Amino acid sequence: MAEHSNLPASPDAGGHDEAAHGALDYGTRDERGRFILPLEEHHQRITDVDPRAAKRAERQVAWLFVAGAACFAGAVAAFVGFSSHELIHVPMLGNVSASNFWLGTLIGLGSFFLGAAAIHWARRLMPGDEAVDYRHSLRGDEDSRASAIEQFKRGAAESGFLSRPLVRRTMLGAMALFPLPLVVLLADLGPAPKEKLRHTMWGDKPATRIINQGSGELVRPEHLAVGGLINAIPEGLEKVEEEAGTQNERAKSSIILVRMNPSEIKAQQGQGWDYQGILAYSKICTHVGCPISLYQQRTHALLCPCHQSTFDLSDAGRVVFGPAARHMPQLRIGVDSEGYLVSLGDFAEPVGPSFWERG
Amino acid sequence: MSTSTTPTTPQGKVADFLDERLSISKAIKSNISKVFPDHWSFMLGEVALYSFIILLLSGTYLTLFFKPSMVEVIYNGPYVPLKGVKMSEAFASTLHISFDVRGGLLMRQIHHWAALFFIGAMSIHMFRVFFTGAFRKPRELNWVIGTVLVLLGIVEGFMGYSLPDDLLSGTGLRITQGIIAAVPVVGTYVSFGLFGGEFPGHDVVARFYTLHILLIPGLILALVGAHLMMVWYQKHTQWPGPGRTEGNVVGYRLFPVYTAKAGGFFFVVLGITTLISALVSINPVWMFGPYTPDQVSAGSQPDWYMGFLDGAVRVMPNWEINALGHTLSLNLIVPALVLPGIMTTLLGLYPWIEAWATGDRREHHLLDRPRNAPVRTALGVMSISFYLMLWISGANDIIAQTFRLSINQITVALRVLLFVVPPLMFMLTKRWCLSLQRRDREKVLHGHETGRILRLPHGEFVEIHAPLSLEEQAEILGKMDVAPMALPAATDANGVAQPAAWKARMQAKLSQWFYGANVSLPTRAELLEAQSHFEHADALEVEATNRHRTYEAVGGVLLAPTEDGSSRH
Ligand code: HEM
Ligand code: FES
Numbered sequence A: 001m002a003e004h005s006n007l008p009a010s011p012d013a014g015g016h017d018e019a020a021h022g023a024l025d026y027g028t029r030d031e032r033g034r035f036i037l038p039l040e041e042h043h044q045r046i047t048d049v050d051p052r053a054a055k056r057a058e059r060q061v062a063w064l065f066v067a068g069a070a071c072f073a074g075a076v077a078a079f080v081g082f083s084s085h086e087l088i089h090v091p092m093l094g095n096v097s098a099s100n101f102w103l104g105t106l107i108g109l110g111s112f113f114l115g116a117a118a119i120h121w122a123r124r125l126m127p128g129d130e131a132v133d134y135r136h137s138l139r140g141d142e143d144s145r146a147s148a149i150e151q152f153k154r155g156a157a158e159s160g161f162l163s164r165p166l167v168r169r170t171m172l173g174a175m176a177l178f179p180l181p182l183v184v185l186l187a188d189l190g191p192a193p194k195e196k197l198r199h200t201m202w203g204d205k206p207a208t209r210i211i212n213q214g215s216g217e218l219v220r221p222e223h224l225a226v227g228g229l230i231n232a233i234p235e236g237l238e239k240v241e242e243e244a245g246t247q248n249e250r251a252k253s254s255i256i257l258v259r260m261n262p263s264e265i266k267a268q269q270g271q272g273w274d275y276q277g278i279l280a281y282s283k284i285c286t287h288v289g290c291p292i293s294l295y296q297q298r299t300h301a302l303l304c305p306c307h308q309s310t311f312d313l314s315d316a317g318r319v320v321f322g323p324a325a326r327h328m329p330q331l332r333i334g335v336d337s338e339g340y341l342v343s344l345g346d347f348a349e350p351v352g353p354s355f356w357e358r359g
Numbered sequence B: 001m002s003t004s005t006t007p008t009t010p011q012g013k014v015a016d017f018l019d020e021r022l023s024i025s026k027a028i029k030s031n032i033s034k035v036f037p038d039h040w041s042f043m044l045g046e047v048a049l050y051s052f053i054i055l056l057l058s059g060t061y062l063t064l065f066f067k068p069s070m071v072e073v074i075y076n077g078p079y080v081p082l083k084g085v086k087m088s089e090a091f092a093s094t095l096h097i098s099f100d101v102r103g104g105l106l107m108r109q110i111h112h113w114a115a116l117f118f119i120g121a122m123s124i125h126m127f128r129v130f131f132t133g134a135f136r137k138p139r140e141l142n143w144v145i146g147t148v149l150v151l152l153g154i155v156e157g158f159m160g161y162s163l164p165d166d167l168l169s170g171t172g173l174r175i176t177q178g179i180i181a182a183v184p185v186v187g188t189y190v191s192f193g194l195f196g197g198e199f200p201g202h203d204v205v206a207r208f209y210t211l212h213i214l215l216i217p218g219l220i221l222a223l224v225g226a227h228l229m230m231v232w233y234q235k236h237t238q239w240p241g242p243g244r245t246e247g248n249v250v251g252y253r254l255f256p257v258y259t260a261k262a263g264g265f266f267f268v269v270l271g272i273t274t275l276i277s278a279l280v281s282i283n284p285v286w287m288f289g290p291y292t293p294d295q296v297s298a299g300s301q302p303d304w305y306m307g308f309l310d311g312a313v314r315v316m317p318n319w320e321i322n323a324l325g326h327t328l329s330l331n332l333i334v335p336a337l338v339l340p341g342i343m344t345t346l347l348g349l350y351p352w353i354e355a356w357a358t359g360d361r362r363e364h365h366l367l368d369r370p371r372n373a374p375v376r377t378a379l380g381v382m383s384i385s386f387y388l389m390l391w392i393s394g395a396n397d398i399i400a401q402t403f404r405l406s407i408n409q410i411t412v413a414l415r416v417l418l419f420v421v422p423p424l425m426f427m428l429t430k431r432w433c434l435s436l437q438r439r440d441r442e443k444v445l446h447g448h449e450t451g452r453i454l455r456l457p458h459g460e461f462v463e464i465h466a467p468l469s470l471e472e473q474a475e476i477l478g479k480m481d482v483a484p485m486a487l488p489a490a491t492d493a494n495g496v497a498q499p500a501a502w503k504a505r506m507q508a509k510l511s512q513w514f515y516g517a518n519v520s521l522p523t524r525a526e527l528l529e530a531q532s533h534f535e536h537a538d539a540l541e542v543e544a545t546n547r548h549r550t551y552e553a554v555g556g557v558l559l560a561p562t563e564d565g566s567s568r569h
Helices: A051-081 A098-124 A142-159 A165-177 A178-188 A237-244 B010-022 B024-031 B040-063 B089-099 B104-131 B140-162 B167-181 B187-195 B205-233 B254-279 B304-315 B330-358 B374-393 B396-403 B407-445 B469-477 B497-516 B524-546
Strands: A088-092 A095-099 A129-135 A207-212 A227-232 A253-260 A277-284 A294-297 A301-303 A310-312 A318-321 A334-336 A341-345 B071-076 B086-088 B248-253 B322-323 B326-328 B448-455 B461-466
Touching: A051 A098, A088 A098, A095 A098, A098 B104, A098 B254, A165 A178, A178 B187, A277 A334, A277 B086, A318 B407, B010 B024, B024 B071, B040 B205, B040 B254, B071 B089, B086 B089, B089 B104, B104 B140, B104 B254, B140 B167, B140 B205, B140 B304, B140 B330, B167 B187, B167 B304, B167 B330, B187 B205, B248 B254, B248 B326, B254 B497, B304 B330, B304 B374, B304 B396, B304 B407, B330 B497, B374 B407, B374 B497, B396 B407, B407 B469, B407 B524, B448 B524, B461 B524
Parallel strands: none
Antiparallel strands: A088 A095, A129 B248, A207 A227, A207 A341, A227 A253, A253 A277, A294 A301, A301 A310, A310 A318, A334 A341, B071 B086, B322 B326, B448 B461
8 A cells, every 4th residue: 555654745745836827737746646736826806806896895794784783772672572471473483472583583683694794794805815824743753752751751760650569559549449439429319229119009008099090080990981091090199299299109100991891801910800891001111111091992902102112901911012022010900899999909010111120 | 021012002001911921922923824724514513613602601591590490389370271280390480481581482492493403513514524534643533522522412402301391301201211220230220319219209300400501511611622622733624626735724814714704603503593493483391281200292202313212212122131030121222222332432433443444544634525435435324324214213103104004014114124224325325426436537537518519620519528627626636546455465475375464464455445446536648638638629619719700600509610711511
């Protein structure tokens, strides 16, 4: 391969030995095989030769600056003139906030004019000819390099870093432990996971009543027709949330109830976990935790809106399609003495996304 | 000092004050006339820089009103549909900014649009640097800084997007939590640490806020500073052109032309961003409502820069390993951690990969036209098409709905296309580059077609070709004419096998793959001949034109004079 010199071609490789107009000589090539053609002669803009054109350009620039200033003044007027609630009708946009529309339009146009003026000024009235700079080698010359190394060595020797291994090793040891307390300090960012991800409030009592998440009413079997779906939560969830100040429990214990003909149920996660064809499943996708409620009653398919994992609720919540790896956990239900639907214990497995300790 | 002059004007006094304390005269003297090459593609980095400045300004304004708190409040503001609804203070303050603060909505929209432009401009700037080979020695470190900046920009944008605590951003956080929890060994602990316990907790908005307004912008600012200082010190690359060499920089001086153009351009970018923010609504959080973990808005899409990750997660098969009491969620680890990890590592290391493959370790200050480095260009297009396929996969549900196809079929098709399209794009791009090279060679030697037809004395019709302009020629002829490394002999001079040579042979083969097919430049003799040819044709045409009056013109066809000066037709 061609010789790999790091030095760029000599600074004056191009530009001087060929006439800038007329015939080209093609006589200069750099060591990488490029033809270096001569720099163009001064190219004249109309503003360089015609003083009237230059005067016109000057006026254009000034007008652009004036337009910018006018827009900025207008923006202040718009700020004062419109309350934040006023709407105006703008064709194509519909009814929009008047303040937002005028402030934005005027500040936007003003900035645009200001910028355009500066660029126009530079292009028309400032020097139009290109200038040439030369590059210098980035690599230090041999003297500097040698001197740098020598001085470093002197300092290293003076420090005794190499000649006193005891100091060196103990220092490295201390440095190695230095980050430790800093990392440990982060431990209190959150509690240890322990068994938290394995429990929901459905397991707090032997039987927890089920509430319709939309209406807030207790659910009875007759509320749910075959083919229907109800989004539901455990009774008392609001109170738990209130006390905790978080929505953590809701993120675990939300469920959906669906009803199908008992004959349509192919499998469940436990014998008799349904109540007369009513099945309760976690609402939290086992993929990465989106809440699901798109249900196709004909196929009993539950479709997650986030990454389209599909689960068959008539077949123990099995994954039919998509990136989720595990079935939707089923909740065992029954009715209590007053005829309300209740859960009979907690989910048999953690709900929601996988985690390392899940097993 | 005895020779020092004492300034009398006020400006002079200020300058003198500063110079006597900071020696500003030295800094100004050596920098103010610095030359910057000019090309439209060099403005992409500027757009990124200006968008970042706009983000800093608009973001600082937003901090004056935004409350990064997840304490629940009941909304009682002017937006009627949400009156009486429970929501976090973060969400409520975002509504306050949008509906009560004059100009607040504008600032929110400017901030969000600028974030999209920032990451978009950085990406396209990166493509420019890639396809022109500007990352080569001595600029590899700046390429690495750029890679880190794109990553930080994406993280910063994602965190900002999460702050308003609306249904859309909360869903994004939920997905993030699920992905973090899938990380082997530490995932669950990291997730509990980030959210202060289980998801969603009441800490994450405040924590993201600190990261979003302090830590990450600080890092970005520092890296942008280092990036620009390096550009300054190493001087900008330039396109091949008349008078441009590896050893010089041709362009406009910092002061005044470049200052005026760049300063003006900042205001143009600001103006366009503000106009878009005035006219096009973005992230209308009040329509999504506050976050609650048991609701999701269907068809929700993340900001564009997260789309490829979303797509990767969607098309990944549902592999999960359960063994020894542990769960390894390959369906998440592979698309959301391993894949982006590999992508960014390859991206960051590319300058060294190419230098290794070509054996070219020289400094480069003149850019390659993309066509003149066909393999590099093809690799770039291949990678972009892979990224775009992932991005498209993020919309598999929308595609299925639009074309009324089953989501299952679409997803399976996308899985196949993800591995078929990129190699195909590689092959197509490489061929296209080579054919452009051939066309270039053709053009310098034969010139532009002018559409003017000349009839020669013996009756032949020829089209007049005009020579290329100086710039056009300089651009084409400014191509590196490299010979790939020669294959070292498998045996030494005595015919003994050289097993150690395999490495050199592989390198040589790679280098041939990289450069081998390149079309070589014409020789000087060919160029001179072409030039005299043009001159000759020119002369013929001039002569024909001069005698135009005496000859018949047939449908715009000029008739060249015969030897004896009479027209023959
Ligand atoms: C590199 C730059 C940055 C990016 C990409 C970015 C991105 C974002 C995005 C996408 C949002 C959501 C906006 C919405 O639609 O509501 C946001 C919100 C926010 N950002 Fe930034 N940002 C950046 C820098 C900053 C800086 C430097 C600050 C402050 C000094 C800041 C302060 C804020 C605040 C207070 C919010 C919440 C306000 C609200 O949503 O109404 N950002 N950011
Ligand atoms: S969260 Fe349900 S498919 Fe991803």
